[in-house]
Amino acid sequence: MTPGAATAVDSLALLPATEALAGFRSLEISPVEILEAQIQRIESHNGDRETGINAFTETLFDSARTQARAAADEYVRLAREGGEAPALLGLSVATKEKHGIAGRTLEQGLAAHRGRIAPVDHPVVERLNAAGGIIHARTTSPEFSCATTTHSPMWGITRNPWNTETSPGGSSGGSGAALAAGFTTLATASDIAGSTRIPAGFTGTVGYKAPYGRIPGFGALAADWYRGDGPMGRTVADTALLAAVISGRHQTDHGSWGGYGINPFAGGDVAGLHIGLSLTLGDYPVAPEIRENTLKVARALEAAGAVVVPVELPWTTARITETTFAHFGHILGPAMATETAGTESELAAYTARFIKDAAAAATRHTLVESLAMDHALQAELAAAMAGLDALLCPTSAVASLAADGDYLDGIATSEGHLGHYWEAHLTSPFNVANRCPVVSVPSGLSRDSVPTGVQIVGHPFDEAMVFRVAAAVEVLVPGPGFPQLKPSYSASSL
Template sequence: MTTNAIPPSLGHLSATELLEGFRTLEITPLQVLDTQIERVGLFNGDRETGINAFTETLFDTAREQAAAAGAEYVRLAREGGRAPALLGLTIATKEKHGIAGLTLEQGLAAHRGKIAAVDHPVVERIKSAGGIIHARTTSPEFSCATTTHSPMWGITRNPWNPAASPGGSSGGAGAALAAGFTTLATASDIAGSTRIPAGFTGTVGYKAPYGRVPAFSSLSADWYRGDGPMARTVADTALLASVISGRHALDHGSWGGRDTNPLLPGDVRGLRIGLSITLGDYPVAPEIRENTLRVARALENAGALIVPVELPWTTARIAETIFAHFGHILGPAMAVETAGTEDQLAAYTTRFIADAAAAATRNTLVDSLGMDHALQAELATAMQGLDGLLCPTSAVTALSADGDYLNGIDTPARHLGHYWEAHMTSPFNVANRCPVISVPSGLADDGVPTGVQVVGHPFEESMTFRIASAIESLVPGPGVPLLR
């Protein structure tokens, strides 16, 4: 596997490294923030040709917070005591994670000028843990595409290959992490929107079990959906997960304790790990297949038993299943939210609403529940006796940065009727009590990273992070992209 040997800048250091540096007073939060601000100025560029990872920046306020955090570390070093979990770390939040008094537009012309009344629970918890929100990241309209571009915010590009998308919908988050613009980032996931950009940007993205991360909106009741963390390492992802997860008094769908870091040492000796390269019939690109097998061999050499897993799935069936669901929940919601501005929508949004509506005419909501149950039962059967399941994150190596893919997507093996069939993430939104984390597996020939998913049994977060941590230690990541 080819890796990029460029040494990381201060802006690319992990959260765990930075926290140690802050505690020993060898690094200050302001130094890190200023390095990342400088990188944004040098490399983020414009909305058409640049990386374009942010909807807005909050640098002035962030610099004040970073200076205050540095002073607090000096006080703690002198007087003793424990710093809040994220004190002094930069976090770029997805724009949909509202910040009171700032915009909450979600890339939609219909929401232009809309202001958030309260902080999203993710934002609330980051602030209370001492995190510094210095920027807000781009997404496609209503976070509903696997590329990241919109008429409102322009095109977001992959730092590894500007012609390629960083994925979506949390594409701005993945791009910002890869480029060294932030230390941590928030994301969301209804069909892979955290894991897809993690896979394409050489970063780590975690989809927690449904309800583990609280939210306030009515659509948070959609059981496919969830918010979560992204970072450059498994440990950093676990750190942010530990802060934003847990029961919230105002979200009775949320559950679990607070401040419990799920990361365990990455020892896989004696574990039984399932391996499915295709999850049925996904047309997995040769480079992705080889990188996934490399991960499996590394786990096997470390003492795990790799068990081949067969699943009776097809991409067409999975697409029909998720669009039946969307046809009764997300599609109608989007139609309501965008009413009167249809002529201003991105082509992919118009297509999504139409596809969801068509699926709803073919399948009732009760039909949809039955389709969900069948996939869940088949996954449960396949995972019996296993400690986790390993599979690729996406079947294709890249998507075009500005692509709409209205006619599906061509792969070397066959044409896929819907481009969402190119990603191997949505079955685990159907089975949304399963924790799933995407970690890097290598690079493809086009210079874009590839990823693998670790799928855990329902609610078994610790084992999922344990296997992911082992992969990270055994298989070197792609490194740092060369930016010009």
């Protein structure tokens, strides 16, 4: 479905957040109307855990409706009396299940966590509530967010609205699917090896990996310098709006930093900018159609006045995988093994494989050695980006992933077979270099009718630049629009 072909209900459900807020302020649109349009789409198209899009672990429609009515009343009051509304007042936000809501389950798809209840709101949730956002649904992820597809024994298979045989990516696959399907206006995500950008790429949406600590995390694993929480939206401006709300120092995460409420959106003028172009980041086997879509973006930037500079990096997918798993072998892998002890027989195959691979990498490299591996990649990226304002590269090397795929034997690509399917994505190097901000924006469609994406990589902490370039790409190379959804004939699992 393209925006021009949408029905009135569809148009409301798919309305960008910035436009919705303008409509709320002018009283031309009510938060109730948009929420009901999205609920209608969810009930018609989300489907069940086996054959449907299945984007959610649970829905919170009753409380959301109450909040929407209160938001509508508040806009009427503000129009009469004056004043400024909270930044997200009346906008629907689907939150990734790992972003705990006090008093509700926090299971992360694990049998070992079944029935676990969040004692407090995650900082991201706390800030959404304070900004007037309406959390109407919680989105699926793979077990412990450790895969780039989204399926689990607990929550079933989440499918890509563009092509339901394929995955929306992972680990924030439910968020990407919900945005693409018009089930929500905004969504939250997280990213430790590409878990925000990969779903954005595969669903034709926008995902932002902020510099480490810019968005506060929760719990001991928030200290892992590869990780981060983040925003997703259907436009660059929407994603920046959500980033502004959830970013900034928070008292519960001493590693968090920066001011709160600072919108990194900076327009889209790229004239005079020097933008590096790497189609493969070394030797990633990027599919020809993805290369062409990336080149299309580069040519458009050049036509808009940017200077596009080819960049060579001395990286291999095998080396990057070894580097990241050496890190995971000393942090995330042992944490997962501890969390799932006693329930090993109930784990998804990809989770067991991750724990095993991480443990093996830890026997090959000490933590100090893994730091040296990180430092080498960071230094090479810094050298490659010297004199540039940003770097452009694909988000994924492959056009799609199977919705139910485990990829225990690696993945076939256009140029051969990779031993580990994580090598199919060009995202994890920028978790190693995790002070670099990165935005993934759409670049076109693949022959699988699945969107493709490009990453805009900035120098450490330079958030405004990546949003500036991303905004230009969005204008110069319009996204794929919206998928045509099929009615769901299966009973919803929600």
